[in-house]
Amino acid sequence: MKQIIGAITLVVPDYDAAIAFYVGKLGFDLIEDTRLTDTKRWVLVAPKGSTESRLLLAQADGKAQEAAIGNQAGGRVFLFLNTDDFDRDHAAMSASGVEFLEEPRSESYGKVAVFRDPFGNQWDLIQHV
Structure with missing residues (x-):
């Protein structure tokens, strides 16, 4: 049996700011950016060469999630x-x-x-x- 952690959720204040940093500054690949609703997107990024692990960039929704950022x-x-x-x-x-x-x-x-x-x-x- 093989199991992997496919994605880890990273709560961020803004999707586009997070993409700008992880893709623009760190050079990660943007794997997926799919709009789910008017306010939610499914945004996956991964370091160059990574084949299994991803970061799911999740825009904070509400005060509790905003407090967890960083x-x-x-x-x-x-x-x-x-x-x-x-x-x-x-x-x-x-x-x-x-x-x-x-x-x-x-x-x-x-x-x-x-x-x-x-x-x-x-x-x-x-x-x-």
């Missing part, structure tokens, strides 16, 4: 972007204006740096050894 992991790093070339991706992300919260560092498990998306979510950019 804090879905309670202030911890929420998502981990694995790369096969840390230096290439760190340079490209920095050049496109991605906010890194620290300088790159080497750990026993690999090279890593924490960055933040414009909505407050913390990510690790990581190249495992």
